[in-house]
Amino acid sequence: MSRRPSVIPGFGLSLGYAAFYASLIVFLPMAVLFAKAFSLTWAEFWKTVLDPQAIASYKLSFGAAFIGASINLVFGFIVAWVLVRYNFFGKKVVDALVDLPFALPTAVAGIALTALYAPQGWIGQYLTPLGIKVAYTPLGVAVALTFIGLPFVVRTVQPVLEELEKEIEEAAASLGASRWNTFRRILFPAVLPALLTGFALAFARAIGEYGSVVFISGNMPFRTEITPLLIVAKLEQYNYAGAAALAVVLLVFSFVLLLLINILQHWSTRRAGG
Numbered sequence: 001m002s003r004r005p006s007v008i009p010g011f012g013l014s015l016g017y018a019a020f021y022a023s024l025i026v027f028l029p030m031a032v033l034f035a036k037a038f039s040l041t042w043a044e045f046w047k048t049v050l051d052p053q054a055i056a057s058y059k060l061s062f063g064a065a066f067i068g069a070s071i072n073l074v075f076g077f078i079v080a081w082v083l084v085r086y087n088f089f090g091k092k093v094v095d096a097l098v099d100l101p102f103a104l105p106t107a108v109a110g111i112a113l114t115a116l117y118a119p120q121g122w123i124g125q126y127l128t129p130l131g132i133k134v135a136y137t138p139l140g141v142a143v144a145l146t147f148i149g150l151p152f153v154v155r156t157v158q159p160v161l162e163e164l165e166k167e168i169e170e171a172a173a174s175l176g177a178s179r180w181n182t183f184r185r186i187l188f189p190a191v192l193p194a195l196l197t198g199f200a201l202a203f204a205r206a207i208g209e210y211g212s213v214v215f216i217s218g219n220m221p222f223r224t225e226i227t228p229l230l231i232v233a234k235l236e237q238y239n240y241a242g243a244a245a246l247a248v249v250l251l252v253f254s255f256v257l258l259l260l261i262n263i264l265q266h267w268s269t270r271r272a273g274g
Helices: 011-037 042-049 052-085 091-097 106-117 124-130 138-163 166-174 179-207 211-217 227-236 240-273
Strands: none
Touching: 011 240, 042 240, 052 091, 052 138, 052 179, 052 227, 052 240, 106 124, 106 138, 106 211, 138 179, 138 211, 166 179, 179 240, 211 227, 227 240
16 A cells, blocks of 8 residues: 655654654753752642742632633633624724734733723723722732733634634524524534633633733732742742742643643534534
C-alpha cells in the first residue's frame, strides 16, 4: 500500500522538532518550577501554600476570575452574536475594539480603569454617592479581569456563529418552534463547546493577570491582594521557593480546570451529535 505524500516531509524529524520546541518552551519551565517548589520540605510547602494570607489571595484571584469569566460568557456571546448577525454603522470599529485588551499593555489598562473608577474618576464620581466603590475593592479586581477576558470569549464563539446557517433557524420557525426553543435546541448546543473554551481561556488568563489588577486593587493584604502579587512580593524577598510553591498551586488549578472543560466539551459534542 503506497503512502500518501505529505506536504511537509519527514514525519520523524518534524515530530522531533515539535517535541523539542514544546519541551523547551513549555515543559522545561514547568519542570523547573515544580523542582524549585519541592526544594522545600513537605511541611514548609504546605505552610507556604496554606498560609492565611495566601488563602485569602486564592479566594480573591479564583473568585474574581470566575465572576469575570462568567460575565464574559454571557456578554461575550451577545457581542459575538451582534457582530455576526447584524450590519450597522461602525461595525468594523466595534469589531476591532474587541481586540483592544489583547493589544493594550496590561499596566496601561490598569491605569485607565483606575482613572475611570476611582472615587474622583469619570465613572467613579457618579458611583460613589450611590455607595458603590469600585477602585481599591474586590469589585475593581473583577472589573479588571472582565475587561481583559472579553476577547477570549468573543473570538472563540464568533467563528462558530458564522458557520451556523440561518436556514436552520428559519426551518425551525416554519415548523412552529418558538425563538426560545430554537435557541435552546439548535443554537445553544452548537455554540456550547466554543463557549466553554472561551470561558476556560478567559478564566485561565484572569487567574494569572497582574498588570491590569495591581493598580485598581489597592493591594491590601487579606482584602484586595491577588495571588500573582503575593508571588511577586516573595520574589522581591528572594523567597524563590515560596514563590514557586504559590505558582504551583495556580498551575495545578489551571490544569484541573482545563481538564474539566475538555471533558465537558467532549460530552457536549457527543450529546449534540447524538
